[in-house]
Amino acid sequence: MTLSLSSQHYDIIIVGGGVNGTGIAADAASRGLKVLLCEQNDLASATSSKSSKLIHGGLRYLEHYEFSLVRKALSEREVLLKKAPHIIHPLKFIMPHQAHLRPAWIIRLGLFLYDNLAKRTTLSASSGVRFDQLSPLKPDITKGFTYADCWVDDSRLTILNAVAAKQDGATVLNYCKCTHVCQQQDKWQLTLTPVTGKSFTVTANALVNAAGPWVSSLFSSIDNYQAPQQIRLVKGSHIVVPKIHAGDDAYILQNPDGRIVFVLPYEQKYSLIGTTDVDYFGAPNDASISQQEIDYLIAISNRYFKHQISENDIVSTYAGVRPLLNDESVDAQKVTRDYTLEQNWQHPTLPLISAFGGKITTYRKLAEAVVDALQPRFPGMGACATKHQPLPGGDFVSRADLLKQLQIKYSFVQLSVLKRYVSTYGTCSYLFLADCNKLEDLGQDFGHGLYQREVDYLSQHEWATSADDILWRRTKLGLTLTPTQKNVLDSYMSGNNKIAKVAEMVGSL
Ligand SMILES: Cc1cc2nc3c(=O)[nH]c(=O)nc-3n(C[C@H](O)[C@H](O)[C@H](O)COP(=O)(O)OP(=O)(O)OC[C@H]3O[C@@H](n4cnc5c(N)ncnc54)[C@H](O)[C@@H]3O)c2cc1C
CATH class of the missing domain: 1.10.8.870 (Alpha-glycerophosphate oxidase, cap domain)
Incomplete structure (x- = not known):
């Protein structure tokens, strides 16, 4: 069946098929709105498949006093575990103690906050741990801490939100770029250009810019609008090597430069090691790991683990760019990981909402906030229901x-x-x-x-x-x-x- 989309009218059009865009589509469609989402490449092809794949509060953000972000993220762990038990599972983290890098009392304080900032039902509390000779860590590392967070298949989380949106009537187009936006009286008119095929136009009452690393640059396609915020692109890279330790636990390693690096069990046979934090000025799609980042990740793994790795062990690498709010921090790792929504209502009935920054972990809260912000335009719309709705395939307990x-x-x-x-x-x-x-x-x-x-x-x-x-x-x-x-x-x-x-x-x- 050939479906003609040209000249169709929607309540909301969302530009960007990362986790935030598909999350917004799922939320809006479940509230009864008519939704279209367009993605210029594949769904989750940008940042949302290049993350460390953690649903986490972010222990290290406590050092930067991001208490509100950590609380919001911590409470989402339990919500998302229930929504998607197939692609999300609890993950125990082991942090070897290095007294010269962070004193034990600071770590205990951080873990106390981590345990108590939000309600926990499934995930276990933190504790101290001692390592014996069976430990995969070097023999001089004798004690540390454990705590729990969650693992997520980031790209599937993105795609399953798109599937959920589709089940509620949304139209989802991948390989279809938004190339021009203008106002047509009381509607937005978007020109969409598929990878193959002719451009066509669609209209909407509301526009959501969820273009991630392109969020500011999308404004150059919108007539008479300027980006309200600039973002700072911070590249993070990972390497994948054959598994370097037995068991299903993850490790969080402290580096003398203040950064932390994860060693995560990955796809049964592998270890995923990352990430770095490097300011990035190129095109988001061109990001790739540098030799310096490879050396950095190998060096920290070898500093802690008995099993030594070299560049020859690498079976795969990936790099993504975090679209962070430019809060003028000098150090890339200190830039806030929280999101901000920018609302433009130049025309009283024609909203444009742009999502700046954010994390996989908080995508559902971001989506809820975006759709709530559209309430004045769609007064008959229902309340957010995504908290208790399982994602497709997630309707099971064990x-x-x-x-x-x-x-x-x-x-x-x-x-x-x-x-x-x-x-x-x-x-x-x-x-x-x-x-x-x-x-x-x-x-x-x-x-x-x-x-x-x-x-x-x-x-x-x-x-x-x-x-x-x-x-x-x-x-x-x-x-x-x-x-x-x-x-x-x-x-x-x-x-x-x-x-x-x-x-x-x-x-x-
Ligand atoms: C290295 C790294 C590690 C991370 N680790 C974690 C983690 O462990 N846990 C966590 O919670 N968060 C993590 N994050 C953050 C998280 O990955 C991002 O916040 C999230 O993926 C951003 O999603 P998004 O939808 O905003 O952006 P994206 O996933 O980048 O999606 C935006 C989409 O918009 C599309 N687009 C742009 N312009 C157009 C256009 N004109 N027309 C159509 N489509 C367009 C793009 O192609 C892109 O697919 C990490 C990030 C990085 C880089």
């Missing part, structure tokens, strides 16, 4: 029980693959496994348990158009598939000609 049920019903699928389905799709696994009675029913095997059923599901329900969309943002199988397997998937996806279908959808205009 991962272990869900896995058991899948094992019973689909015993012919490898256990490791079923485990991946649980932590990627939750109960949505049933949608693409439905009526499969034997392995062959899953179709072509692209390698490492990626079957055609899953690929087709991602194309049809999660806007995947290319092998990269599947391997890096909807799954993390890009880490394990061989170049030949990736080529096979590439050809399959081009055969499906997904981008052309998007173009077709909007292009008959």
Whole structure:
């Protein structure tokens, strides 16, 4: 079916398909508004797939007196754990004690605040810990602290919010850039340009700028508007190496420069090590890790762990840019991680709201604040309901029980693959496994348990158009598939000609 989007009118158009944009779309659509979201590349292709993947209060922000941000973020941990138990899980952190870097009383005070600034029900409280000879840390490190935060699959969080928005009637377009915005009497008119296909226009009563690192530059496409704030781009990079320690705990390492670096268990077989904090002046999409950052991350890991790593161990790297509010801090790591909403109501009934800064952890609160701010324009709109609504696939209580049920019903699928389905799709696994009675029913095997059923599901329900969309943002199988397997998937996806279908959808205009 060809759907003509040209000249359609919406209550809200959101520019930007990162976690903030899709979170706003999900919130607004669930309150009954007619929503369109456009993303110039793939959903979550920018900052929202390049994070450290933590739902956390941010222990180190306490040092910068960001108490309100830490409280807000801490209380979101429990909310998000319940909303998305498939892609979010508790993670125990171990902090080796280094008395010359931070005295124990400062750390105890910080952890006391961390434990008590917000209500905790699932996550355990902090405590002291002693290391014996079985510890993966060097023998001179004998004591430390533990506390709990959460792990999140950041790009899936973004995409699942888009799916939730779609389920409530929103239109989501990836690979479709907003290239021009103007006012047409009492409406916003946006020109949208798909990667392939002709530009077209749509109109809306309200416009939300959730363009992340592009939030200020988007204003150059809006007639007669100037960016109310400038952002400071701060690059953060990670390296992925074969797992450097046994067990499922994460480590938080203090560096003599005052920074901290995480060593996180990643995709069963790997350790994710990051991040850095470097001012960045290039195009957001071009950010990549520098040699200096590689050396820095390897050096801190080797300073703490018995297992020594070198550059040859690196299997993957990624770098993202934090779109932070320019609060004129001298030091990049001291710039506030909180968000600010800028509201422009130059025309009394024509709002433009821009989201500056923010964290994955606080995306839901940011979305709620944006949609609440639009209340005067949409007085009949309902109240925010996202706090208690599970994200798609998150309507279950125990991962272990869900896995058991899948094992019973689909015993012919490898256990490791079923485990991946649980932590990627939750109960949505049933949608693409439905009526499969034997392995062959899953179709072509692209390698490492990626079957055609899953690929087709991602194309049809999660806007995947290319092998990269599947391997890096909807799954993390890009880490394990061989170049030949990736080529096979590439050809399959081009055969499906997904981008052309998007173009077709909007292009008959
Ligand atoms: C290294 C690093 C580590 C981090 N770690 C954590 C962490 O562990 N926990 C945490 O809570 N937070 C973390 N963060 C912060 C978090 O990742 C960001 O705050 C969040 O992802 C920002 O989301 P966003 O939607 O605002 O931006 P983005 O994800 O960048 O999305 C903005 C989107 O807008 C699109 N866009 C721009 N212009 C246009 C246009 N004209 N038309 C259409 N689309 C457009 C872009 O393509 C982009 O996809 C980290 C950030 C970095 C960089």
